[in-house]
Amino acid sequence: MKLRETLYFFLLAFFLQACNDTITDPNYHSGTSYYPIEEGWYIHYQVDNKDLTNEENSTTYQLREIIGKPYDDGFGGENYPLYRYKRDNEDVEWELDSVWSVVYRNNHLIRYENAIPLLKLTNPLIEGSRFNQNTYNGLDAITPSGQDLRYEVETVGRDFTFEDQVYMNTAVVLEVNNSSLITNSEETRRAVYQKDIGLILVDHNSISKVYYEFNTTQPSLAGNPYCGVNSNRQVIDLDNGDRVDNPFFELDNCETNPIFGVDDDSVNRWITKWESSANSPIVEARDGDNGTKILLLINPNEFNGYREQGSAMTQKIIGYGIDKTVD
Structure with missing residues (x-):
């Protein structure tokens, strides 16, 4: 009887240990895990620009961002070109719109957008922390009027729901959060990153209330x-x-x-x-x-x-993968 009990507890302990070995630390606070940089990695987006004042001025298109072959960044690291293509819809061919670049440097993820370096993510990512997106371009983090331009990390490692769709293991960065009592206006811009995928959503609203x-x-x-x-x-x-x-x-x-x-x-x-x-x-x-x-x-x-006027832009992921044919 004792032998049977001993064997039972041994097997139970072995089983529990085996289960524990399959549970790995997801390292949610690693900023780099939310923006993988790999040659050929692409993400497709649906971009909707709504003009709340004049609906006829609203536009919609698809965007393709794909990472190219790395090159020396001049700082002992590697920059990766980020080719950006646009098309009206999936029935037409992609057309090259612009070439940006992206690099990891000093635990920072930097995107050169129209040749302007912007710090987009830091490592580690800590909820509630702020960082200066203008660290590498010489612009200030605070305006002369006292407006704080720094990005704020809202959540890390949590699910994010947008338009009834749930995205798991995300990092949400509040990039713009301005309001004015004088103009009854508010501007917000959030960037949502998903672990092991990258940027999956940008939600940018600039709205004023007309009374x-x-x-x-x-x-x-x-x-x-x-x-x-x-x-x-x-x-x-x-x-x-x-x-x-x-x-x-x-x-x-x-x-x-x-x-x-x-x-x-x-x-x-x-x-x-x-x-x-x-x-x-x-x-x-x-x-x-x-x-x-x-x-x-x-x-x-x-x-x-009240009547709303202004604009609302969403850039939402619709596909991703690897394409090694990029130059």
Whole structure:
């Protein structure tokens, strides 16, 4: 009995050890593993450029990036040319668009984009860390106004979901993250890398929100979105389910400007009243030139209360592999 138990525990221990031997450290924090450089390695992308202001200006095409034969980079290492081809769709031939290059140097992955060296990944990659993409081109990491241009490593070794598709073992780098209260605009750019594949996604959005705007110099407000079908509605339901109070509901003439031709105290009282209402219509009230006041209000005729303008670009992987026929 003891012999049988001893044999059982020996076999169990052997089995567990064998299982453990098949589990290897994926080394998720190695920056180089997220951008393999190999001659002939290619990735195909679908690129969609959406013009949110004028849809007719939107474009779509496919991009092919393929790594060529290495050459001496002049620093004791090897640069690899990165041939970039474009085509409208898969039914037409690729046409050479440009030649960039890529290199590992000092634990850095550097891409020369239109001859400008940009630091794209570091080794190791650490979540929450920042690095200066301009390390090799002489540009600053911080603008004179204090804007931080450094890239930020958002996640490493995690799954990333985009448009209902899950990408495993990714590194996500936030390359641009700017916002302005003055223009109600926001710009973000994320680069997503997948382990042992490379760059799989770029998501770049530059969007500003356009609200209903008027100021104290306008005697009348022709085209006021709170008028027309909304003029008899004290509270207006937006298409997205939100609600907004109508600050013109109590006026005899809906298109009359309630803050035109009155003193500053009256203007401020009107603003305060509607800023503190249950469903405030006021997004922002700011000072203009020569003592004027500029107001931005939710636009009840827009789905979300505002109209978006700007651009949205996605560059998403659609294929990858090895092609040794590249020059």
